[in-house]
Amino acid sequence: MERKCIHCGAPFQGRMDKKFCCDDCRTEYHNKIRRQREKGLREINHILSQNWRILSAQLRKGRRRISVSELAAHDFNFEIYTSMRKTFPGRRIYGCYNLAYRISRTGYVHIFPIFEG
Numbered sequence: 001m002e003r004k005c006i007h008c009g010a011p012f013q014g015r016m017d018k019k020f021c022c023d024d025c026r027t028e029y030h031n032k033i034r035r036q037r038e039k040g041l042r043e044i045n046h047i048l049s050q051n052w053r054i055l056s057a058q059l060r061k062g063r064r065r066i067s068v069s070e071l072a073a074h075d076f077n078f079e080i081y082t083s084m085r086k087t088f089p090g091r092r093i094y095g096c097y098n099l100a101y102r103i104s105r106t107g108y109v110h111i112f113p114i115f116e117g
């Protein structure tokens with residue numbers, strides 16, 4: 001019975017349950033599905049690593065306090081973080097891997113390492 005490959009569309013002969021014309025098509029098809037599935041993961045990882053680079057660059061310069069607007073100018077994304085902890089009402093500490101920050105009411109971001117010796 002003639003069937004059509006679900007990856008390249010080429011006709012082929014084979015069993016009813018066969019979906020691909022060759023092994024390469026089967027591999028490429030599954031790789032494509034995996035890449036699409038992992039796209040969201042890569043996008044979030046990209047934002048997190050960019051945030052981490054921005055925060056650690058400040059710490060390297062010895063700056064533990066930076067204004068929200070300056071951080072935003074560096075394209076810091078405030079919506080994505082690795083953890084969030086509420087301390088007392090109205091105060092939150094955000095984690096970005098091994099770094100943490102809190103945002104004060106006066107519009108400043110205080111940065112500190114989570115694992116501080």
Ligand SMILES: [Zn+2]
Nearest residue numbers: 005008021025
């Ligand atoms: Zn094919």
